[in-house]
Amino acid sequence: DIQMTQSPSSVSASVGDRVTITCRASQGISSWLAWYQQKPGKAPKLLIYAASSLQSGVPSRFSGSGSGTDFTLTISSLQPEDFATYYCQQANSFPPAFGGGTKVEIK
Amino acid sequence: EVQLVESGGGVVQPGGSLRLSCAASGFTFDDYAMHWVRQAPGKGLEWVSLISGDGGSTYYADSVKGRFTISRDNSKNSLYLQMNSLRTEDTALYYCAKVGISGWVLYYFDYWGQGTLVTVSS
Secondary structure, three states, X not given: OOOEEEEOOEEEXXXXXXXXXXXXXXXXXXXXXXXXXXXXXXXXXXXXXXXXXEOOOOOOOEEEEXXXXXXEEEEOOOOXXXXXXXXXXXXXXXXXXXXXXXXXXXX | OOEEEEXXXXXXXXXXOEEEEEEEEOOOHHHOOEEEEEEOOOOOEEEEEEEOOOOOOEEEOOOOXXXXXXXXXXXXXXXXXXXXXXXXXXXEEEEEEEEOOOOOOOOOEEEEOOOEEEEEOO
């Protein structure tokens, strides 16, 4: 099974900051990676799919990059509504696996 | 508008059973594979099971294999998860999720329900 490792597990940032979250797969997954945002008490929301494609309706300050084993989610200018937990997910092979999550907190 | 509404959660003793349901609307249900994903309190997301659009293919996480059964009734636009031999470690919020492309069983999840809470405790 493919393991997904996210770092950091949490990050403190201020509004306007650039935030970068990384996700590493235990083996190559090409570009079969998605990023989700989850706010407390809410279901996850798809932000990025195929490593770098922005889901419809998601603000352009979110971007994704990477392929193979190393991936990045970047928030170019953090907004108040972006404080949440972010998860990566691989869709290359069964079972689909999620990273452990990165909590973006207010500094 | 796509909507997924889970139900059937509750409190059950270890060794007991529960059947979760997910009512779908706003899309052609039998065109899409559906998944169950769970989240233990304060923890991350864990994939549980999937079923193809026609119901002919199913997959399970090792942690639930042999205890959980996924099914669907396309005439009722409904997804189910029969959970038997429940353990305390099955305590979680259970989400149903729709894949983003018709005909694909493994893909990204573009819509999620609000979840139904299962608590396994004596």
